[in-house]
Amino acid sequence: MSEVLPTPSSVMDRLGLLLEPFRDADxxxxxxxxxxxxxxxxxxxxxxxxxxxVGWMRRSGTTYHLGPKIVELGALAQAHDRIHSAALRSMYDxxxxxxxxxxxxxxxxxxxxxxxxxxxxxxxxxxxAGQRHLAEDTVAGLALLARRxxxxxALTGSNGHSLxxxxxxxxxxxxxxxxxxxxxxxxxxxxxxxGPVEAISEDAxxxxxxxxxxxxxxxxx
Amino acid sequence: xxxxxxxxxxxxxxxxxxxxxxxxxxxLTLSELSTRTGLPRSSTHRLLTQLVxxxxxSKRGKTYALGRTPLEWGALARNHDRLHRAxxxxxxxxxxxxxxxxxxxxxxxxxxxxxxKIGRGPLVLPSRIGGRQPAHRTALGKALLAxxxxxxxLPATGCTYPSAPRAEHLLSRNEIAHIRERRVAHERxxxxxxxxxxxxxxxxxxxxxxxxxxxxxxxxxxxxGLATPVRLAARAVWRALSPSDSRPHLSRSVxxxxxx
Numbered sequence: 001m002s003e004v005l006p007t008p009s010s011v012m013d014r015l016g017l018l019l020e021p022f023r024d025a026d027x028x029x030x031x032x033x034x035x036x037x038x039x040x041x042x043x044x045x046x047x048x049x050x051x052x053x054v055g056w057m058r059r060s061g062t063t064y065h066l067g068p069k070i071v072e073l074g075a076l077a078q079a080h081d082r083i084h085s086a087a088l089r090s091m092y093d094x095x096x097x098x099x100x101x102x103x104x105x106x107x108x109x110x111x112x113x114x115x116x117x118x119x120x121x122x123x124x125x126x127x128x129a130g131q132r133h134l135a136e137d138t139v140a141g142l143a144l145l146a147r148r149x150x151x152x153x154a155l156t157g158s159n160g161h162s163l164x165x166x167x168x169x170x171x172x173x174x175x176x177x178x179x180x181x182x183x184x185x186x187x188x189x190x191x192x193x194x195g196p197v198e199a200i201s202e203d204a205x206x207x208x209x210x211x212x213x214x215x216x217x218x219x220x221x
Numbered sequence: 222x223x224x225x226x227x228x229x230x231x232x233x234x235x236x237x238x239x240x241x242x243x244x245x246x247x248x249l250t251l252s253e254l255s256t257r258t259g260l261p262r263s264s265t266h267r268l269l270t271q272l273v274x275x276x277x278x279s280k281r282g283k284t285y286a287l288g289r290t291p292l293e294w295g296a297l298a299r300n301h302d303r304l305h306r307a308x309x310x311x312x313x314x315x316x317x318x319x320x321x322x323x324x325x326x327x328x329x330x331x332x333x334x335x336x337x338k339i340g341r342g343p344l345v346l347p348s349r350i351g352g353r354q355p356a357h358r359t360a361l362g363k364a365l366l367a368x369x370x371x372x373x374x375l376p377a378t379g380c381t382y383p384s385a386p387r388a389e390h391l392l393s394r395n396e397i398a399h400i401r402e403r404r405v406a407h408e409r410x411x412x413x414x415x416x417x418x419x420x421x422x423x424x425x426x427x428x429x430x431x432x433x434x435x436x437x438x439x440x441x442x443x444x445x446g447l448a449t450p451v452r453l454a455a456r457a458v459w460r461a462l463s464p465s466d467s468r469p470h471l472s473r474s475v476x477x478x479x480x481x
Contacts, residue, residue, distance in 0.1 A: 026301040054237035066298035072351025074295005077287035096317045120314040130296030
């Protein structure tokens with residue numbers, strides 16, 4: 001059999017590669033998955049069969065989707081997550097008090113991962129939990145990098161980004177106020193408020209900073 | 222290295238089985254995981270090392286729990302669900318205004334399956350995202366059963382599961398008529414002592430795609446006063462789901478510094 005892939009060597013790596021295309025696609029056919037992963041058709045098919053059997057994938061017609069078991073594991077993992085569990089209550093409070101969208105992010109090397117989003121119908125945006133971006137490309141990411149490195153060259157105020165009293169402000173039509181904090185175990189996390197410029201009041205920013213400080217105290221205790 | 226050899230049939234089943242052991246929500250030790258899965262200690266350890274490396278499992282001291290990777294993929298999978306995506310902001314608003322725990326669920330056979338749960342109350346609730354409960358004992362299930370009766374008796378629509386019991390077997394005719402007329406269902410201490418719920422179906426009378434509810438301590442939940450906000454929320458979700466509604470997001474580039 002000539003189906004040989006030099007890398008990745010481990011099965012877990014391959015599982016990760018097979019899931020990756022589902023980051024920005026609701027459903028994919030076997031052909032699309034093979035094109036995106038470079039896996040031979042028969043191998044990809046075999047992996048999918050197994051994943052469908054354990055509920056990690058769901059098949060409808062010829063299209064594969066992430067399955068119900070992944071949703072269930074994800075919810076259990078949320079309940080286990082130190083940062084997520086500690087922050088959730090503050091996020092609901094901030095959303096209720098300000099009406100703005102509230103995000104919880106963590107820094108993972110040079111990427112920002114969205115752990116949770118709390119937002120109502122009034123101000124919502126195109127971020128959601130589970131997303132990953134290059135930290136440099138997002139306001140939250142810049143705040144996380146600045147917290148890690150002490151500063152960040154992009155936060156000069158010249159391109160609309162500024163760091164005032166431990167809160168990074170930025171974003172074009174949608175403004176963000178981001179308060180990063182040390183989350184223990186060497187992790188850095190951030191709470192963000194997002195909404196139209198005029199909607200983010202000084203009072204809201206103060207509440208945000210207070211919530212982030214409180215989380216830092218709790219998580220690094 | 223041939224892929225087929227290494228991606229053996231047992232592997233994924235073993236990984237899935239191991240991760241399933243965390244369903245209780247407890248942190249587990251190597252010995253506990255080895256005992257529960259029936260795998261030798263050395264294989265369990267090898268598997269755990271790989272899972273920790275890829276973030277599927279996290280290790281603190283001597284105990285293991287689910288890690289950040291399933292959190293990430295679970296959230297993405299939920300966002301792929303149209304019902305969840307449409308309901309998300311509405312559920313948060315309902316939680317904000319009522320202060321109660323908010324659930325979103327669908328009917329699967331005779332069970333409700335929780336699609337989302339927002340807020341934490343003073344009471345411990347048996348519901349969890351992805352989990353199930355017998356439908357007829359919850360307000361959500363009653364709202365769903367009462368409004369999916371037509372589908373259940375017409376399997377040709379393809380909208381129901383073959384095992385779906387007819388609503389009449391689980392709810393009295395009176396109860397069904399009452400729920401259908403008011404488009405709201407109640408539950409007081411039927412599934413959990415001290416807990417009350419108010420639920421409304423998401424649909425238009427012909428189709429029911431799910432239901433949402435508010436849940437709280439029985440002495441706080443005002444079943445009469447909450448009927449209207451719960452019904453309005455259900456209607457808002459249904460509107461957000463209907464294709465005529467194509468409200469754009471406020472900004473495509475939110476969360477991103479550049480709109481690239």
